[in-house]
Structures are given as structure tokens and as C-alpha cells.
Amino acid sequence: MTSVPNHIKRMANDRALIVSARVGRNGLTTAIVEELIDQLNNRSLVKIKANKGVVENTAERSKLFSEIAKLTESSLVFHRGNVAVFWKP
DSSP: OOOOOHHHHHHHHOTTSOEEEEEOTTOSOHHHHHHHHHHHHHSSEEEEEEOTTSSSSHHHHHHHHHHHHHHHTOEEEEEETTEEEEEOO
16 A cells, blocks of 8 residues: 555554454454454554464465455554554555
8 A cells, every 4th residue: 555654653563552353263254354444444553463373374474464454455554473553544
């Protein structure tokens, strides 16, 4: 999508930003995607967590987060471990 401004990156790295959605054992479902779209429409940053065991390795996790960004029409600000932050301008 677009380049993420530095002030958004700082906000995304703030520990005060709480996880607002989780990808569970069922993986990426339409319900999760719809929830993320609603959250991104209400606020600009959304932090999600993929539960352990949902994906096997780092490459699959990166692919999962990229897919979420594509489906929600948002930008992946960063991901670390099982946590990712998305931004919709």
C-alpha cells in the first residue's frame, strides 16, 4: 500500500497499544477479516496476535500477515513474533 509515516511507526511500537484481535486455531476466517476491517475503520492502528501453532514458521507467519493486509486493504506497519500492527490511512 502506502509508505508508513514515522509517527505511525512510533505509535505502533508503543506498548500501550493492546492486542484487539487474535487469529486462533481455525486460522484466518472471514469473521476475523470483517472484524479487522471494522476496527480499522474506527481507528487507524490495529494490533493482532496469531496464537502459537497457527503457523509453523516465520515465513508462513509473514505470509499470513501479508494476506491480512491485502484482505483488509491496510498496511503492515511491523510484525514481531506472533504480533503484527496494521494501519489504514
